Amino acid sequence: MRDEFSTLNIESALGIKLERLRGWMKAGFIRPTHKSRGQGRPATFTRADVYRIALFEQLISAGFKREMAADCVNNTVKEKDVKQLRHITFTYEATSNKIIFGKFAIRSAMLNLERGVFEDGKTNRPLHKPINWNHIHVVNFDLIKTMVDNSLAVLPER
Numbered sequence: 001m002r003d004e005f006s007t008l009n010i011e012s013a014l015g016i017k018l019e020r021l022r023g024w025m026k027a028g029f030i031r032p033t034h035k036s037r038g039q040g041r042p043a044t045f046t047r048a049d050v051y052r053i054a055l056f057e058q059l060i061s062a063g064f065k066r067e068m069a070a071d072c073v074n075n076t077v078k079e080k081d082v083k084q085l086r087h088i089t090f091t092y093e094a095t096s097n098k099i100i101f102g103k104f105a106i107r108s109a110m111l112n113l114e115r116g117v118f119e120d121g122k123t124n125r126p127l128h129k130p131i132n133w134n135h136i137h138v139v140n141f142d143l144i145k146t147m148v149d150n151s152l153a154v155l156p157e158r
Helices: 007-014 018-026 047-061 066-076 141-153
Strands: 087-093 098-104 110-112 117-119 124-126 133-140
Touching (some): 007 018, 047 066, 047 133, 047 141, 066 087, 066 098, 087 141
Antiparallel strands (some): 087 098
16 A cells, blocks of 8 residues: 655645645645655655645634644644544633644544543543533544545555
8 A cells, every 4th residue: 555645646635726735835734744855856745644634624624724723633643643543622722712632542432521521431531621612623533534545545556
């Protein structure tokens, strides 16, 4: 399975216009694992980078400002976490005007908003402080990975 991708591959797989992708890179919202080393040496992205780009685009589509979406992505989706990461929560705290990140590898759980936990039958994982949150955004990261993997699988070989 291929694990390095160019901006052209990402444009083709995710349907993101090349100019937009390059603009996001220039603004520092997304970063390739291997930066371009001059003309003719394009930047390359790992599969995890492509997952992050798809998440970034999804958060923008959900109404997040680009700066906040980039902060969310960069603080939650780490290369080492990608395989086991299944769900991500972004909890907006009104009193501090910041986002609290939650990463979950659990398969099935019930979100108890009153208690502020994911209940999975064994342990209760804290989600947020029950009183201080305004908005909670839950992302099915498994679905993002599946959609990205399916799109990348149909790319022609180099």
